[in-house]
Amino acid sequence: MLARTELRTxxxxxxxxxxxxxxxxxxxxxxxxxxxxxxxxxGNLHCIHEWDIDGTFRPYE
Structure with missing residues (x-):
């Protein structure tokens, strides 16, 4: 049986x-x-946002 992998967001x-x-x-x-x-x-209305979601976030465990 295959293990089920869930995408984390x-x-x-x-x-x-x-x-x-x-x-x-x-x-x-x-x-x-x-x-x-x-x-x-x-925040600032005119900011070009730099979100804190980067390469350290793992969508799959």
Whole structure:
């Protein structure tokens, strides 16, 4: 019997330049700005975001 391999996906990300934080919305299939205590973590509107998801993230275990 073959072992089942599941693809892992990031659930959140943060820009290393401006601090913008986003969470994955599985219902709509897109990233949304994270909200903490009613405050949106939108970072800098004009930033070219450098997300913290890089080669260290392993989509397969």
């Amino acid at each position: 990031p659930q959140q990300r943060e820009c290393e330049r401006c601090g913008r934080r986003e969470v994955w919305d599985a219902t709509d299939g897109c990233w949304r700005i994270a909200t903490e205590d009613g405050v949106r973590s939108s």
